[in-house]
Each structure stands twice: as structure tokens, then as C-alpha cells.
Amino acid sequence: MAYSSEWMDILNQVDDFCNDNHVVWFRGHSDATYKLNSGLFRSDIPRDLDEYLLYERFRYLHVRRHGHLDHKLLDWELxxxxxxxxxxxxxxxxxxxxATALFFAFRGWSQESDAEIWLLSPNKLNSMNGQPI
Incomplete structure (x- = not known):
């Protein structure tokens, strides 16, 4: 069974990125028009940052008080x-x-849109200090 040249190009690009970076993180989207936003920031209601964080804090305190069995978790762990x-x-x-990113990119995918895989070097991101790489 032979693979298409397009698929081999994708695999080679991923391999090149992985070879250039010690640690690589992947994220798959079923629609390339999706923005790279967390669930908190996907709301259609425009809010400023303080309102988003207040909402997250409300949910955090609710889970901490009512919904979680191990209340010894640190903030980030919770x-x-x-x-x-x-x-x-x-x-x-x-x-x-x-492979996991590929699964999420094609879960719910329709042929009307392009799927997308994001690649991230967390080490380079952490070393940026506001500077473009």
C-alpha cells in the first residue's frame, strides 16, 4: 500500500519540526477556521479579560466547594x-x-472545511520573552 505524496509531505514536515525541537505538542482541529482559543474564550459574548477570569474563578470555587473529592489539589491541578x-x-x-491530534482533527470533520494540526515547541515558547522566534 502506497501513501500519497501529500501525506508523505505532511509527515516529513512533522518530522522536520520534531527534529528541530526537543519537545513538541500537537493540537488537532476539525476546521481550519477555528481560532486557537480555550473553552473559556470561545464565548460569543464579548467580555474583557477581567470578566473571563471572574467567570473562571466562579466555576473554580463552585467545583472546589461542591464537586471535587480531593480538596488538597493545588490551584493548577484543580x-x-x-x-x-x-x-x-x-x-x-x-x-x-x-496521532492523537490527528484523531481530533478528523473527529467531526466534514469535507466542506480543511482539518488542521497545530505544532508547538513549548520550550521555544517559554524562552521567547515577548520576542518573535
Whole structure:
């Protein structure tokens, strides 16, 4: 079974990016027009940053008081648990697996739009300090 040249080009681009970066994170979208926003920032209601964070804080305190069994979790750990259970947070899910991103890119995909895979070097992002790479 032979693969198309387009698919091989994609795999080569991913391989080149992975070879240039020690750690790579992937994210798949079923529609290339989607913005790279977390669930908290996908609302159609325009809000300023303080309103978004206030809403997230309200949800966080609600889960902390009523919905979570292990109240010894640190703030970020509880946000991770909330994100995993579908609560809108500022966190954006990434994977270290290209196959996982590919799954999410084609889950719910229709041929009317292009699917998309984002690649991110978290080490380079952390070292940017406001400077473009």
C-alpha cells in the first residue's frame, strides 16, 4: 500500500519540526477556521479579560466547594481536573502525540472545511520573552 505524496509531505514536515525541537505538542482541529482559543474564550459574548477570569474563578470555587473529592489539589491541578471534565477554563488541551491530534482533527470533520494540526515547541515558547522566534 502506497501513501500519497501529500501525506508523505505532511509527515516529513512533522518530522522536520520534531527534529528541530526537543519537545513538541500537537493540537488537532476539525476546521481550519477555528481560532486557537480555550473553552473559556470561545464565548460569543464579548467580555474583557477581567470578566473571563471572574467567570473562571466562579466555576473554580463552585467545583472546589461542591464537586471535587480531593480538596488538597493545588490551584493548577484543580484547573487541570476541571478541564478534563469539560469545565470551561483558560487551559487549552495539547498532546505529545501526533496521532492523537490527528484523531481530533478528523473527529467531526466534514469535507466542506480543511482539518488542521497545530505544532508547538513549548520550550521555544517559554524562552521567547515577548520576542518573535
Amino acid at each position: 484547573l487541570f481536573v476541571m478541564q478534563h471534565h469539560g469545565v470551561e477554563t483558560r487551559l487549552l488541551d495539547w498532546s505529545e502525540s501526533f
